[in-house]
Amino acid sequence: MWGDSEEARVNHYRGIVTLTNGGPERLVYDGFDAAEASAVDGTEFYESGTLFHGPMFQVIDRALNSSEGRLTLECTTRNLSAKDQGQFPTDAQDLYATDVKFQALLIWARQFREAGALPTSFTRCEQYRAITPGERFYLSLEIESATNARVTGTITIHDEHGEVFSRIIGAETTISKTLTFVAATQ
Secondary structure, three states: OEEEOOOOEEEOOOOOOOOOOOOOOOOEOOOOOOOOOOOEEOHHHHHOOOOOOOHHHOOEEEEEEEEOOEEEEEEEOOOOOHHHHOOOOOOOOOHHHHOHHHHHHHHHHHHHHOOEEEEEEOOEEEEOOOOOOOOEEEEEEEEEEEOOOEEEEEEEEEOOOOEEEEEEEEEEEEEEHHHHHHHHOO
16 A cells, blocks of 8 residues: 655555465464453443444454453454455455454553554464354454553464464554544544
8 A cells, every 4th residue: 555745655554475375274272261351342442432443343242351461352253245345355364354453452552551552563464264254253362562652462363262264473553642532532
């Protein structure tokens, strides 16, 4: 994605895509914590200003548990029409469900840093299998490092048995009290 300025084209994103043939037939995430410690209804995040996403991106049903080191969400993909999917069909990778990976970092930042956040980068994204429209899935965020200005973690989307759909390694988000105000007033 890029923008045009009067002086030159400015790239907003960049990346390297490596496609591989094959890979693990079944990858299982063994850190899944299904305990419901202080569960929170997912609508609270969208209504409180923690998240600013529209209906197609609102896939969080509940936060099952959270701590300084992790966050576990229960989610359900949307069953979107081809028209609603537009140029990003969900048959290979559901980008609406993928967006929840970064939503998890925003939830963590609000809860543990009392600040808003915006995604900035990630090191690696791995896609193993597609999520069926309307399917329940789980998101497990493991915090790698956190300061008052930044949080980095590994985010895994998986089913109730830990079988991995996809994951992002080195997901990074900028944290700022200023962003809290912006998100809460939209």
